[in-house]
């Protein structure tokens with residue numbers, strides 16, 4: 001096993017890990033590794049954290065102003081940093097990132113957070129850790145300790161973090177922390193929830209949380225939406241979806257995108273920059289992976305002949321939806337720099353991948369990530 | 375229909391007393407910015423220095439008093455303390 005990581009888009013703080021801070025609009029190889037697989041790529045406002053599947057190793061790049069990557073005086077990393085050493089954590093089980101923070105589950109099933117959390121994003125009490133802004137501490141704060149047999153999954157976006165904790169017996173408790181100005185965690189509304197609160201509890205385990213800027217949606221293991229809260233996009237009524245299995249729910253900051261078993265796609269939310277996919281997306285495409293960035297989306301589609309294409313759509317001002325011209329070559333280094341020629345992107349091809357490779361995609365704040373495994 | 379990216383309430387903005395400025399995260403990774411004094415003068419648009427997006431800030435002039443206090447500067451005439 002091995003993989004190549006490609007990326008494009010916003011790069012003002014080195015969050016693409018390309019050794020420079022120019023926005024690029026043609027997919028660039030950022031990491032080449034001959035072993036292991038990528039489990040997850042998560043993105044804050046200006047930082048990127050990548051978790052490897054087998055080893056539990058973490059690589060990170062971009063803005064480190066608040067210690068969201070590692071301790072020490074470096075404000076922006078433009079090349080990938082190995083985090084396990086500095087974190088004294090040989091194996092990371094899960095990772096999530098929001099605006100200026102990073103959260104992990106370490107090898108002892110302890111949820112820990114670092115970076116800045118002025119809206120409670122660190123989950124440890126505003127008085128405890130969020131004074132980290134001078135980057136002097138450089139360390140993690142302990143958010144919660146889970147049982148050694150629990151399965152713990154982390155999700156984050158913007159100013160919220162969610163932990164889904166499932167016991168071996170199948171009891172599932174979903175915790176959330178961060179901003180609560182739109183009641184995305186609990187009612188009544190409050191500005192800040194700075195320690196984990198239970199936002200949902202069930203014996204029908206939750207598989208994942210899909211988070212937008214001011215809302216969250218929980219999906220169970222059958223692919224049914226079981227909970228939604230916050231300032232939900234207009235037209236989206238989660239009760240309508242109750243009991244409908246096999247859904248894939250993905251969120252941009254301001255929109256919800258639902259793919260059902262029949263291959264239909266429905267979106268709700270902002271569409272000023274072409275974010276909603278049902279308007280732009282042919283229904284007959286066979287999609288193998290979907291992910292959303294802050295205001296753009298990325299999909300992998302498989303053609304009948306087995307060839308695979310990565311497509312992006314939505315707000316592409318930082319080059320994150322690629323170049324519209326058919327000539328996307330990275331052989332000419334000057335042509336990859338973003339020229340803002342694709343601000344509102346139709347469904348646009350950004351990479352073609354051989355049939356025998358495995359492709360997964362992720363999105364950040366105007367960044368696009370493509371992992372191709374051999 | 376509005377052509378700004380979003381409408382954001384003042385309570386969701388971050389106030390920086392030393393800069394006398396409010397900021398709010400932009401989906402590009404940078405931040406929308408608007409100066410306290412400009413808001414007092416009636417401006418409601420916050421702009422991002424790194425991209426073309428803008429937001430409308432939702433506030434009443436009376437809301438600004440506490441931020442003038444935080445910044446340690448005198449209230450301009452026109453706000454009831």
Ligand SMILES: [Zn+2]
Nearest residue numbers: 400402422425
């Ligand atoms: Zn911006």
